[in-house]
Amino acid sequence: MNDAGRPTILVVDDNRDNLTVIGGLLKEHYQVRAANSGERALKVAVSDPRPDLILLDIMMPGMDGYETLRHLRGDPATRDIPVIFVTAMDADEDEEGGLRQGAVDYVTKPIRPAILLARIRTHLALKAAHDRLADQNLALEGQVRLRTRELELIKDVSVEALASLAEKRDNETGNHLIRTRSYIEVLMRELCRQPRFADQLDPHSQEMIAKAAPLHDIGKVGIPDHILLKPGRLTPEEFEIMKQHAKIGADALTEAIERVLVARYADVEADSRYALDFLEKAREIAHSHHERWDGSGYPQGLAGDAIPLSARLMALADVFDALICKRHYKAAIPLDETIGLIREGRGRHFDPDIVDVFLERVEEFAGIAARHADAPHA
Incomplete structure (x- = not known):
């Protein structure tokens, strides 16, 4: 998120008009970044401010949306960013293919603003919940490691004390x-x-x-x-x-x-x-x-x-x-x-x-x- 606390959305589309329309729809609620190719999207995705969610077109020259998503999922820095495909391809097999590739959702063009905004809010909320759970798990793992070390120390000291007691009885x-x-x-x-x-x-x-x-x-x-x-x-x-x-x-x-x-x-x-x-x-x-x-x-x-x-x-x-x-x-x-x-x-x-x-x-x-x-x- 940016300094104002607004989530950052990366919009990826090779069509300038689509970038303008979607950017205009989102800018009131989110910080918007844009990329006009898959190659450019990969660079933007790892630069600050990092996107909290990516809207990704499928049909693009060069690196299409599917290949772009494979690269995003293959990079530890970007693999957890939710990606919503936004495309004119509306056949069932297209949607299934996109979801199999790792997209979290699939929105068809022409864009219906209320639908797109609702999908974005839903997946940002899910991502926030996922991040909170991951942070809690990380903190819990740290506490478990610390507690385990404490118990090991207590056990080791107890063993040494008990063994030393036996040795001292033997005047050693x-x-x-x-x-x-x-x-x-x-x-x-x-x-x-x-x-x-x-x-x-x-x-x-x-x-x-x-x-x-x-x-x-x-x-x-x-x-x-x-x-x-x-x-x-x-x-x-x-x-x-x-x-x-x-x-x-x-x-x-x-x-x-x-x-x-x-x-x-x-x-x-x-x-x-x-x-x-x-x-x-x-x-x-x-x-x-x-x-x-x-x-x-x-x-x-x-x-x-x-x-x-x-x-x-x-x-x-x-x-x-x-x-x-x-x-x-x-x-x-x-x-x-x-x-x-x-x-x-x-x-x-x-x-x-x-x-x-x-x-x-x-x-x-x-x-x-x-x-x-x-x-x-x-």
């Missing part, structure tokens, strides 16, 4: 969570290119595994302090109790899935449950990250590919971090020795292919460990 720092997640991201970035892992490490799965990784030791909240914080070696009996943290964590996450998500979202298709995917990965990791490739791990004694991939990734990340970093019960082990121990665990403790990627990217692992090193205790 939140940097362990950052490091292990970063190690896993390095591994996934490389493994997803291998046929063996490609289907399991699509972008969505990678995101879920990375976000769930900090919950791997959530079950430690259920281990007594005198065992969890013991500075020396655990007795066999104490170690059996310590091993229960894997099942404790898995049981807690299973309860969250069954009591909360299934109860509230039973009518939602499983593949659309973003939160359920996240909790399922967290449960896999918490339950199985102490399983070993050769079946000698705990709590279930799983072996090989029976161990969820998410847990196999965490197994290597967690052991690397435990070896290379100082803990309350041990000194840090030098990088070369740490690499040697993980290499020895290839095919025994760890998935061989995951170890191979680790060995290729060990400098990235060392860099992550250095960047996120724990601050020395006072």
